[in-house]
Amino acid sequence: xYDLIIIGSGxxxxxxxxxxxxxxxxxxxxxxxxxxxxxxxxxxxVDNYLGLPGINxxxxxxxxxxxxxxxxxxxxxxxxxGIRDEGDYKTVLTDGTDYEGRAxxxxxxxxxxxxxxxxxxxxxxxxxxxxxxxxxxFFRGKTVAVVGGGDVAVEDAIxxxxxxxxxxxxxxxxxxxxxxxxQQAMLALPNVEVIWDSVVERVCGEDMVQSLSLRSKKxxxxxxxxxxxxxxxVGIRPNSEAFIGNIAADEKGYLIxxxxxxxxxxxxxxxxxxxxxRLRQIVTAVADGANAVxxxxxxxxxxx
Numbered sequence: 230x231y232d233l234i235i236i237g238s239g240x241x242x243x244x245x246x247x248x249x250x251x252x253x254x255x256x257x258x259x260x261x262x263x264x265x266x267x268x269x270x271x272x273x274x275v276d277n278y279l280g281l282p283g284i285n286x287x288x289x290x291x292x293x294x295x296x297x298x299x300x301x302x303x304x305x306x307x308x309x310x311g312i313r314d315e316g317d318y319k320t321v322l323t324d325g326t327d328y329e330g331r332a333x334x335x336x337x338x339x340x341x342x343x344x345x346x347x348x349x350x351x352x353x354x355x356x357x358x359x360x361x362x363x364x365x366x367f368f369r370g371k372t373v374a375v376v377g378g379g380d381v382a383v384e385d386a387i388x389x390x391x392x393x394x395x396x397x398x399x400x401x402x403x404x405x406x407x408x409x410x411x412q413q414a415m416l417a418l419p420n421v422e423v424i425w426d427s428v429v430e431r432v433c434g435e436d437m438v439q440s441l442s443l444r445s446k447k448x449x450x451x452x453x454x455x456x457x458x459x460x461x462x463v464g465i466r467p468n469s470e471a472f473i474g475n476i477a478a479d480e481k482g483y484l485i486x487x488x489x490x491x492x493x494x495x496x497x498x499x500x501x502x503x504x505x506x507r508l509r510q511i512v513t514a515v516a517d518g519a520n521a522v523x524x525x526x527x528x529x530x531x532x533x
Contacts, residue, residue: 231257233525234321234330235302236309237468239267240511241501242336243293244518249334250300252526257328258297259321261308265297266290267338268502269511271353276366278511286354289511309337311471314494317532331532332496332525335472335484336518339502339509342464344376348432349461356438356458361385362510368458370394374441376429377462383407383415385462390418397454398423401446424454432459467503479505490521496528 232254235242242258243265249256264270272286281289298304307323312333321328341359343349349357358364361375361384369392375385378400384407386398398415403425405412415421424443430451431442441454467482477485477493484499486492492499500517502509 230318231255231303231328231330232529233257233332233334233522234259234319234328235334235336236321237267237336237338237501237503238265238294238297238304239290239336239338239501239514240269240293241338241514241518241521242267242334243297244515245334245336245500245522246297246302246518247300248519248522249525250297250302252522254522254526256302257330258302258304259307259309259323259328260304261306263306264290265294265304268340272360272363274354274367275363275511277363309471312475312494312497314475314496319494319496331529332498334490334498334500334518334521334525335469335476335492335503336500336514336521337468337471337503339465339467339483341461342466344429344461344463346429346431348434352432352434352438355436356434356456357432358458358460359462361388361460361462364458364460365389365392368393371457372455373397373458373460374399374454374456375460375462376400377464378402378405378407379462379464380407380411381465382462383411385460386421387411387415387418389460390415390421394420396421397456399427399429399441399443399454400425401428402426429459465502465509469503488520489524490517491524496525498524 238260269286311322313320372395374397433440486499486504490498498521500521501514
């Protein structure tokens, strides 16, 4: 029986592991992947984390894991399939051994939807990005493209227009899904151009992104758009499938939890990208990990 079980070992989960051990909890971290770090592992360079400007994403993930290990958090590799509420404790179900804990923090994160086109995976971190606020500064004065038509895509285009010479917004339809106010703000910018009714067929380049191959959905014509970067904003999916049904979630699958990270199941907390929140960044995930442990600590003290 563990005091605290943490599901996932991205920045939120590893932060929770450090704070859990500092609180004196016996702490188990369950991670389905061979390495810890979550999405940060796929980030070439992180330039917006306080005190560590320009750190490689892989190195950051390893540093976070080393810190948790130094605090003697226990790690196992398994795929969590659900949580069962046993009253005074929770059973975390996995594809192997099941584990029992007095409190649980779900920090299983989210994944960005990909286009699934040639060159996308090969050039990830080398001009292909899924986070404008994370990577936009690297493209100052350059020409970039944003793919998508929702609020996030339009917000990304507005954000990038502040520093980039030219921003193309590529959308597969002839109208945007984004809020009208956002559309108006973007369309008023002189350095943003919308390419309607078009889809990306290929991301082109060798060591870095050099252009996009676009196909018109109306004419079928294929053209090449020279860009130095492409920001893909076609959706994000929380890794919450194992918890839907037992824990309240919003229409997109994010676990409903506020700043205290408390979910609808007493003693279970959601931290990082998996919870309902406005800003999903490394720094907010790390903060969630600390907040979740604080809430779990108060919960366990009240149970004693």
